[in-house]
Amino acid sequence: xxxxxxxxTTLKEVPADAEIVSHKLMLRAGLIRRLASGLFTWMPLGLRxxxxxxxxxxxxxxxxxxxxxxxxxxxxxxLWQKTGRWDQYGPLLLRMHxxxxxxxxxxxxxxxxxxxxxxxxLRSYKxxxxxxxxxxxxxxxxxxxxxxxxxxxxxxxxxxxxxxIDHDGLEVSYQKMHAxxxxxxxxxxxxxRIVWADSGEIGGSKSxxxxxxxxxxxxxxxxxxxxxxxxxxxxxxxxxxxxxRAAATKELEKIATxxxxxxxDLCGLLGIEASQTIKTLIVEGDDGPVALVLRGxxxxxxxxxxxxxxxxxxxxxxxxxxxxxxxxxxxxxxxxVDMDLPVYIDHAVGQLADFSCGANEEGFHYTGVNFxxxxxxxxxxxLRNVVAGDPAPGGEGTLSIARGIEVGHIFQxxxxxxxxxxxxxxxxxxxxxxxxxxxxxxxxxxxVGAAIEQNHDDNGIIWPAPLAPFDVVLVPINMHRSDAVRDxxxxxxxxxxxxxxxxxxxxxxxxxxxKFADAELIGIPHRLVVSERGLGAGELEYRHRRDEESRNLxxxxxxxxxxxxxxx
RNA sequence: CGGGGCAUGGCGCAGUCUGGUAGCGCAUCUGCUUUGGGAGCAGAGGGUCGGCGGUUCGAAUCCGUCUGCCCCGACCA
Numbered sequence: 001x002x003x004x005x006x007x008x009t010t011l012k013e014v015p016a017d018a019e020i021v022s023h024k025l026m027l028r029a030g031l032i033r034r035l036a037s038g039l040f041t042w043m044p045l046g047l048r049x050x051x052x053x054x055x056x057x058x059x060x061x062x063x064x065x066x067x068x069x070x071x072x073x074x075x076x077x078x079l080w081q082k083t084g085r086w087d088q089y090g091p092l093l094l095r096m097h098x099x100x101x102x103x104x105x106x107x108x109x110x111x112x113x114x115x116x117x118x119x120x121x122l123r124s125y126k127x128x129x130x131x132x133x134x135x136x137x138x139x140x141x142x143x144x145x146x147x148x149x150x151x152x153x154x155x156x157x158x159x160x161x162x163x164x165i166d167h168d169g170l171e172v173s174y175q176k177m178h179a180x181x182x183x184x185x186x187x188x189x190x191x192x193r194i195v196w197a198d199s200g201e202i203g204g205s206k207s208x209x210x211x212x213x214x215x216x217x218x219x220x221x222x223x224x225x226x227x228x229x230x231x232x233x234x235x236x237x238x239x240x241x242x243x244x245r246a247a248a249t250k251e252l253e254k255i256a257t258x259x260x261x262x263x264x265d266l267c268g269l270l271g272i273e274a275s276q277t278i279k280t281l282i283v284e285g286d287d288g289p290v291a292l293v294l295r296g297x298x299x300x301x302x303x304x305x306x307x308x309x310x311x312x313x314x315x316x317x318x319x320x321x322x323x324x325x326x327x328x329x330x331x332x333x334x335x336x337v338d339m340d341l342p343v344y345i346d347h348a349v350g351q352l353a354d355f356s357c358g359a360n361e362e363g364f365h366y367t368g369v370n371f372x373x374x375x376x377x378x379x380x381x382x383l384r385n386v387v388a389g390d391p392a393p394g395g396e397g398t399l400s401i402a403r404g405i406e407v408g409h410i411f412q413x414x415x416x417x418x419x420x421x422x423x424x425x426x427x428x429x430x431x432x433x434x435x436x437x438x439x440x441x442x443x444x445x446x447x448v449g450a451a452i453e454q455n456h457d458d459n460g461i462i463w464p465a466p467l468a469p470f471d472v473v474l475v476p477i478n479m480h481r482s483d484a485v486r487d488x489x490x491x492x493x494x495x496x497x498x499x500x501x502x503x504x505x506x507x508x509x510x511x512x513x514x515k516f517a518d519a520e521l522i523g524i525p526h527r528l529v530v531s532e533r534g535l536g537a538g539e540l541e542y543r544h545r546r547d548e549e550s551r552n553l554x555x556x557x558x559x560x561x562x563x564x565x566x567x568x
Numbered sequence: 569c570g571g572g573g574c575a576u577g578g579c580g581c582a583g584u585c586u587g588g589u590a591g592c593g594c595a596u597c598u599g600c601u602u603u604g605g606g607a608g609c610a611g612a613g614g615g616u617c618g619g620c621g622g623u624u625c626g627a628a629u630c631c632g633u634c635u636g637c638c639c640c641g642a643c644c645a
Contacts (some may be wrong), residue, residue, distance in 0.1 A: 009578095009593085010597090010606095011594090012578080012594060012595080012606065013579055013581095013593090013594060013595090014579085015579065015580080015635070016574090016580070016638080019625050019638085019639080027579095036636085036637090037636085037637065078632090091569090092643070108644095111598055127617095138645080140643085140645090142638095142643070143569070143643065144636085144642095144643085146639085150645095151645095155645070156645095157645055158645090159645085169592085169594095190632095218644090304640075315642085316642090317642095368621050406644070406645060407645065409644085409645065441645050442645065444645085445645085447645090469578070475604095477603085477604060478603060478604085480603095481603075510603095510604065511603055511604085511607065513603095513604075513605035513606050514605085514606050515606095516604080516606085517606045520605095521606095529604080533604085
């Protein structure tokens, strides 16, 4: 491709709305342009990268025996009503009407449609197992689209769905996808981690996420430094303490704490650590409000809390009025002592002695609170997010926390959808059996952003070879004044292209600095410079995007190196 | 959806408080010079200042209202 014909516009300055580095670089390098909130056009350069991701995903899915098909993006409401998700999905689902006022949605995912397809297509256990996949545009009307392509409303997903006769079969299909996903992210050159996850809205039992490790990631993941345990922080468990609680040394004392509203206020006033305080949160419950009690320095885990008996799901914090009616006090002065509500106490709180908490009276707190004396001995539950240093499951090692970008997710769905939509096959005995399903997603567009988060420097993007929009950028110096340079560059362009390399030939009549800056910004792995100086010595200048320095190579050496390093 | 902020040539911003002929940088176009790390000089084009309504002799500026966008919280590939 000749740069002069490629229509690429790069930016020196970044639009003010870009927050994270991948978003900025994607705009500056001309990969994407924004149309509206959460909607992006993939410009020619960006589309080349997107196609590379798709190609790798497609190859590995095919290798794993999955069958590509393509379902409609627009789906009839009836299917969603049958599975109950028409009502459950809420505003995330983009709904619309056709001219006959029939209801449709723009598919945010395709469990309903694929299960309908499978129920019509699959008759016999002999047709199983089968795994259908597609690469397609989805739409989710996200509450808050952000970070460019990382969390857009319209995005491209590879979604796959497996059908098996029984759970053992599902396990096999699931493990195949586990292996295929690992192969995909390996090939894409990404540093990733597989973590246990909550299956959330989609439903089902077993579920794992594939995270690209990056500080800008929206998810926190907990992993063990001495075992292979890794989990989304949503589901990483905490454990009851060893029961060795310190003995009470202080008397219960009620003290005036005017104006104290937060844990930080309380610690400041009393000169104690947050870990010696507890906080009491009031949430909506099935039969009135419920109190959740955590150590002052810990965070509530919503996924865990909403699974507790009597707690409303999704988790909803009670409003001020409800709190006042239920406790007689305002948030900021709450505590479990003499609290007349169902109370759940976190494991870590059960380990405390001589702690401080609100007195359920505005402007007053207790200090020297102890279980077994001021409060009943607690039955504790797992309520909080793990923190670095917590013990890992299995009893060995401790947890560390990292940030991750979720680029893939695999689920064992079981029969939730096949049951609802009557997707059955006949087994060996001629009896109808509901098929066991798995579903497997990869965020194609998100991968592009995630790859940049992991591979960039101050000058721009550094594409891993399998994602690069071009293999080589060919930079002639002063080509428009030197016939020798022009001829040499044209010849190289032809030769490299004929050898099957994807070459970006920067034939623009601009100063060398501009070409170098653009080449680095858009992140082409190999750079070959043709200059009069080098030609005199029979040499070309080669530099890899990751190299510090360039080196001079004989023409034939350079060609050989390029041809060898880009064989895929 | 709750809380905060922003909206002025393609992009980044100033001007708004204190109403009086819309400005700067980048980008674009023309010419000359320059040519190994985002060139210099000279010139040019491009904005009904987000929409609507109001106050005023006069509104980018004041008031009202609507819309869009961004950031912080609950969702997910």
